[in-house]
Amino acid sequence: MINLPGFKTLGIQPIIQKRLQSNGISEPTPIQNETIPVLLEGKDVIAQAQTGTGKTLAFLLPILEKVDPNQPNVQALIVTPTRELALQITAELKNFTEVLNNIHALAVYGGQDVVQQMKKLKGAIHIVISTPGRLLDHMRRETIDLSEVSMLVLDEADQMLHLGFLPEVKEIITALPLNRQTMLFSATMTKQVRSIANQYMKKPVDIRIKNKQITVDEIDQLVVETTDRAKQASLRMMMDQYRPFLAIIFCRTKRRASTLNDALKGFGYETEELHGDLSQAKREKVMKLFREAKIQYLVATDVAARGIDVEGVTHVFNYDIPEDVESYIHRIGRTGRAGGKGMAITFVAPKDRSYLEMIEKGINHKIEKISISPAKEQFTPSESGKSQLKTNKNHKRNTRNHKHKGQQEKGKRKRR
Structure with a gap:
């Protein structure tokens, strides 16, 4: 098995390192270097980084390391502002779950057949990637169980709040267990984003990556x-x-x-x-x-x-x-x-x-x-x-x- 020194040092398992290399990724980006070790320690993180810096892998890789495949419930919830972003994250995640056969992920967003989603959610799903509206729909229907979620990601938080999802985001967060790890990724740190962090995160580590x-x-x-x-x-x-x-x-x-x-x-x-x-x-x-x-x-x-x-x-x-x-x-x-x-x-x-x-x-x-x-x-x-x-x-x-x-x-x- 080939080891990539950078990712090995960060604590990423060899099978994922091999998949990274097959995708042409040999060295972690600055946001990955800064964020992955902190997340693997279980700490909350506020990360400010532009798209295109590798921030998606910065939260996906730690999640894959921490999910317990023997527990058939939703352990990680990734909330994104748009359907397109949810699909992109899901595609990137499935690139790794293909070699981790016992970890299962599901994208949940509007425009899909809700009945089909309900059927899939009854199975052993470990990671859910969702937009706020459809996620709340399932929560109100009681067709998704979030009682065992230990990791929450708010991706593109500034865009999510700009689109008017603040009430939905608050409702989702308050429905989750208090004893969880929260990861907030945002390109800009607006007052609304800071307010969410102050209200719902526990002594988060602040990471900022300049991308000029x-x-x-x-x-x-x-x-x-x-x-x-x-x-x-x-x-x-x-x-x-x-x-x-x-x-x-x-x-x-x-x-x-x-x-x-x-x-x-x-x-x-x-x-x-x-x-x-x-x-x-x-x-x-x-x-x-x-x-x-x-x-x-x-x-x-x-x-x-x-x-x-x-x-x-x-x-x-x-x-x-x-x-x-x-x-x-x-x-x-x-x-x-x-x-x-x-x-x-x-x-x-x-x-x-x-x-x-x-x-x-x-x-x-x-x-x-x-x-x-x-x-x-x-x-x-x-x-x-x-x-x-x-x-x-x-x-x-x-x-x-x-x-x-x-x-x-x-x-x-x-x-x-």
Whole structure:
């Protein structure tokens, strides 16, 4: 049996180490290094880390080490804000339960047949991954027994509370045994998140992982200086110039995302919208199309796109500039993942300059800039943007190579 020194030192069993290695994971990430030993000691943890840092394994690996397969009841409960995130965590977990045949996990979320879920919950389920609404539904029906839960994970806690799940989260927590270990993972530490921690956690260990380097080292960044009136035309010009394999376009509000999506479809682009007004069934359908590269562009809001991890996203377009540094890091972190090179293009109108200055200060990096004349719709590189143009040409060439490989596997799209 092959041992991975880093994970062996953390206390991870050899069979899981072997599976990690077969998945190309040889060394623990900073969040895993910091969190796993503390969780294995049974302590509560508040961990602040961005998506894409390996935080899911930071709580899944300790859970797998601590679950007792001989006890046929729910021992670990993982609560996530969205169905998509629940499915991602479940897929990652099942990657390990395949080699740990005696540990069983179940995803419980809305949109599934509740009767089928009830039948599965009657079996020996050790780990449940659920969204708040459907979990409460089962609790009220008394079709799930949480009386033996010893480990609780609140994943993407800030997003969960932002979506309005605070009452549900409180109801779930108060229904669990007092003698439990609580793990709270959040990208940002809002007052609501801190309030939950203060109310329901026991002397939690505070772990913070900075993730700013990702924005500089792994992602090419470009600012397009434009106007509100010319912004949509500027976006289309950049889409046509770079021709991404897969891209996410971020808007500030659900209405703006919907309006932009309709406009882009009108111009023949293969796009779909993703925001909080969509039904769960529609959201899942859109994500399936995007993962399978049957659509090229996802027009999304920040909250809806949190936690999305789709292989092959080559570009992120900030149609509306984010209003804080952490949101910027979240957004552009959807590309340049798993060691790949990505590109983030942010559109800045004159009224947005203060946000741009704040972002540049926060990431400690001066972003290259290109100006677009609204009348002529021509690119004019600023002094700082001249060097970026050479980089852009190389990135475009690399993207085309990536796209060509994807086309061989998934077929050509209508618009390229």
